[in-house]
Amino acid sequence: AQKVTQAQTEISVVEKEDVTLDCVYETRDTTYYLFWYKQPPSGELVFLIRRNSFDEQNEISGRYSWNFQKSTSSFNFTITASQVVDSAVYFCALGANTGNQFYFGTGTSLTVIP
Amino acid sequence: NAGVTQTPKFQVLKTGQSMTLQCAQDMNHNSMYWYRQDPGMGLRLIYYSASEGTTDKGEVPNGYNVSRLNKREFSLRLESAAPSQTSVYFCASSEASWENEKLFFGSGTQLSVL
Numbered sequence: 168a169q170k171v172t173q174a175q176t177e178i179s180v181v182e183k184e185d186v187t188l189d190c191v192y193e194t195r196d197t198t199y200y201l202f203w204y205k206q207p208p209s210g211e212l213v214f215l216i217r218r219n220s221f222d223e224q225n226e227i228s229g230r231y232s233w234n235f236q237k238s239t240s241s242f243n244f245t246i247t248a249s250q251v252v253d254s255a256v257y258f259c260a261l262g263a264n265t266g267n268q269f270y271f272g273t274g275t276s277l278t279v280i281p
Numbered sequence: 282n283a284g285v286t287q288t289p290k291f292q293v294l295k296t297g298q299s300m301t302l303q304c305a306q307d308m309n310h311n312s313m314y315w316y317r318q319d320p321g322m323g324l325r326l327i328y329y330s331a332s333e334g335t336t337d338k339g340e341v342p343n344g345y346n347v348s349r350l351n352k353r354e355f356s357l358r359l360e361s362a363a364p365s366q367t368s369v370y371f372c373a374s375s376e377a378s379w380e381n382e383k384l385f386f387g388s389g390t391q392l393s394v395l
Contacts, residue, residue, distance in 0.1 A: 176321075202383065212324075212371065212386040258323060268339065269314075269384065273323040 169194050169263045173272035180249050181280050188244040188275045190259030196220075200262035201235065201242040202269070207255040217262075218242065249279045283307050287372040287387035294362040294394045302357040302390050304372030312375045313355035314339075314384065315347060317368040324371065330355055362394040 170193040180186045192201065203215040216226065218235055226233045230247045246253050259272040287304045294300055306313065311332045316324040326339030328347040336347050344366060346358045355374075359366060369391050373384040 171323075173323075204384075204386075209388075210369070211388045212373075212384075214383045214385070217383050268326055268329065271316075271324040273321060 169196075169261055169268075169270045171259050171261050171270050171272035173257075173259055173275050175275045176273070177276045177278070179278045179280060182251060183248050185245060185247050186249055186277065188246075188257050188259075188277065190242045190244065190272060192240050192242065192259070192261045192270075194261060194263050196263045198264055202260040202262065203233065203242075203244050204258045204260065205255045206258065206274070212258070215244075215257075246277075249277075251279050251281050253277060254279045285372055285374055285385050285387040287370075287390055289390060290388065292390060292392050294359075294392065296363060296394060298362050299358065299360050300362065301359075302370055302372070302392075303354070304356065304387060305354045306372075306374040306385070307353065308374060308376075308385065309352070310374040310385070311352070311377050312382075313349065314373040314375075315345075315355070315357045316371045316373065317341065318371060318389075319368050327357065327370075362392075364394045366392065367394045368392060 172191045199220045201218045205213045223235050232245045234243045256274045256276045258274045261270045285306045314329040315327040318324050325341050327345050328339055330336045330349040333352045348356045369389050371389050372387040375384050376382040
């Protein structure tokens with residue numbers, strides 16, 4: 168079965184703190200893709216990153232970084248020096264060859280307090 | 282750049298009424314999707330169209346029908362709306378579902394069924 172779990176429903180941090188959003192996935196596919204999307208208060212979902220199952224290198228983009236560990240089936244997202252504009256709901260998703268579908272987690276609502 | 286355009290943005294229906302949500306993309310994408318977003322449930326796939334001329338059921342297809350009118354347009358129809366269909370609906374597109382390309386989302390339709 169394909170499944171994505173985001174155990175953190177809501178997180179609040181004070182501006183400039185670092186925060187990590189957890190994502191754990193389940194799949195029996197050997198080839199799969201992992202994604203993070205951001206949904207700001209405006210409601211539209213915005214793509215942040217896509218990683219395939221063969222590339223476990225961590226990635227950094229500005230204040231954002233992602234840690235992919237196949238051994239623990241996790242794809243965690245860290246925001247360094249958080250800002251108010253980071254306040255949003257963040258979704259982790261799994262793209263699996265089986266069924267040609269994307270499987271989304273339930274999302275983590277992040278509030279950054281000024 | 283328009284990207285994915287869906288209409289309407291808001292709709293209120295009475296139980297038993299029918300309506301069609303429209304979606305169009307201008308990125309020449311092969312694959313299109315309809316998701317619904319409910320609190321605590323994340324995004325759940327209703328139907329998808331891997332390519333023009335094909336449609337497939339997702340996780341929650343009951344009560345919905347879809348039409349892939351052409352490569353650009355993918356509509357979602359509620360034949361007899363029920364309160365359980367109160368939700369935010371998102372249309373999305375991607376270059377190809379089988380390669381798990383990232384999704385581009387529309388701005389959403391907030392539907393209330395009374």
